[in-house]
Amino acid sequence: MKLLMLGGTEFVGRAITEDALDRGWEVTVFHRGRHAPPRGTSALHGDRTAPGGLDALAEGEWDLVVDTWGGAPTAVRDSARLLCERAGRYAYVSSRSVYAYPAAAGIDEDSPLVEGSPDAGSTAYAEDKRGGELAALDAFGDRALLARAGLILGPYENVGRLPWWLNRTARGGPVLAPGPRDLPLQYIDVRDLARWTLDAAAAGHDGAYNLVSPAGHATTGSLLEACAAATGGRAELRWTDPDLIQKAGIQPWTELPVWVPEGEMHDFMHRGDVSKALAAGLKCRPVEETVADTWAWLRSLGGQAPQRSDRPAPGLDAEREAALLGL
Missing domain, CATH: 3.90.25 (UDP-galactose 4-epimerase; domain 1)
Incomplete structure (x- = not known):
């Protein structure tokens, strides 16, 4: 598998990158260059918030793109649109914050969501993550996987x-x-998040999953x-x-x-409710x-x-x- 990791030098992105390397995947890390990526990766540099910031991604093909972006949804929109013809699938690490609050216990993937737009600038975390989801879906459709993570703990936090x-x-x-x-x-170890995301994407799963341990x-x-x-x-x-x-x-x-x-x-x-992710292979240490x-x-x-x-x-x-x- 050829993975393009958007980020890949800190916390969630680093855990995903290291998991992919452990599988023997070919990993390209696209980042701003502020931190060194894990050894064994190829690095491309750019700032997704700057004009021309995606120029380094103008060429290349990948089986999977993983994106952890949590700011303005336009960054996800522009990346996904640029890559949709040259990448097989797009996994977006979203958040359970996209669910409308308040909500009763037992929130599942069909529960009401906050408003969001792929064309919005940065507003608030929940709305930004929902906009990022919509951006991934707009560009990749049923090739998009939305990992709605809960509280994330573990090394590199x-x-x-x-x-x-x-x-x-x-x-x-x-x-x-x-x-x-x-x-x-309910929380998820960052390494369990990484493993499940790559497994699910490789298996062809799409749509939204609550990604957190059972209550x-x-x-x-x-x-x-x-x-x-x-x-x-x-x-x-x-x-x-x-x-x-x-x-x-x-x-x-x-x-x-x-x-x-x-x-x-x-x-x-x-x-x-995390029954959907458990059925799709989620295991929590x-x-x-x-x-x-x-x-x-x-x-x-x-x-x-x-x-x-x-x-x-x-x-x-x-x-x-x-x-x-x-x-």
Whole structure:
């Protein structure tokens, strides 16, 4: 297989590129040149947001294009239109954020969606991703695969959610653990996302798939306990009532990454229907493996994970944590 990876040097794109290389595929990485692509790839450079930024893609043929773009849908539109006669299939890594909010638990691929346009500039993340989906579909039709990923964790993470918990538990001592301990989580290891996307595209699957683990594959407890174990067991998880956390003004998701309390948002994010992807071969590794491998990668960087410039670093200030725990 000949793969054109649009991106391919960070987090999701890097995991997909490495998976393709492990399969023995011929991989071309198109990127801006800010980070080195994995060894074994061919590199083309360009900026999709600049005039003439796709010139390096004017020639060439590929079996599959994979695109992770999350900005203005016009970038997906222009790439897909340019490549539709010279590429077999187009896999777009989208997001479960494209579903209209609020929504009851059990969101599946036929649930209502936000509005979006392939001709729009960047507006908001959900609308941008939906516009990207429409751009891929407009150009490739039934040769387009839409992988609607949920929360993505694992090595190379440049958003900071799992790295923050790992560094926090590595520091040891009492740790604010948001209850309840058995609250189910849905996420996907970036390597499982990569494997499924390439498998599904190679098998000729098309259309939209919710790409996240089954609800309850992990819980808040199993995730944080895995973090504590992987980082040496010096952390004392203190499970705390979510009402107390919110009354203290501590923000779910941003200050306590991954976690959202039970209710409307939790139903939306962590209780989706993934039966279609499971039937198409999705397999999710244990949370302990995701955590241990991410910690090993993080240690190789001296504990300092890369951070996307367009996302604020998540995490809770140590003084605020200590105040709530009465320390």
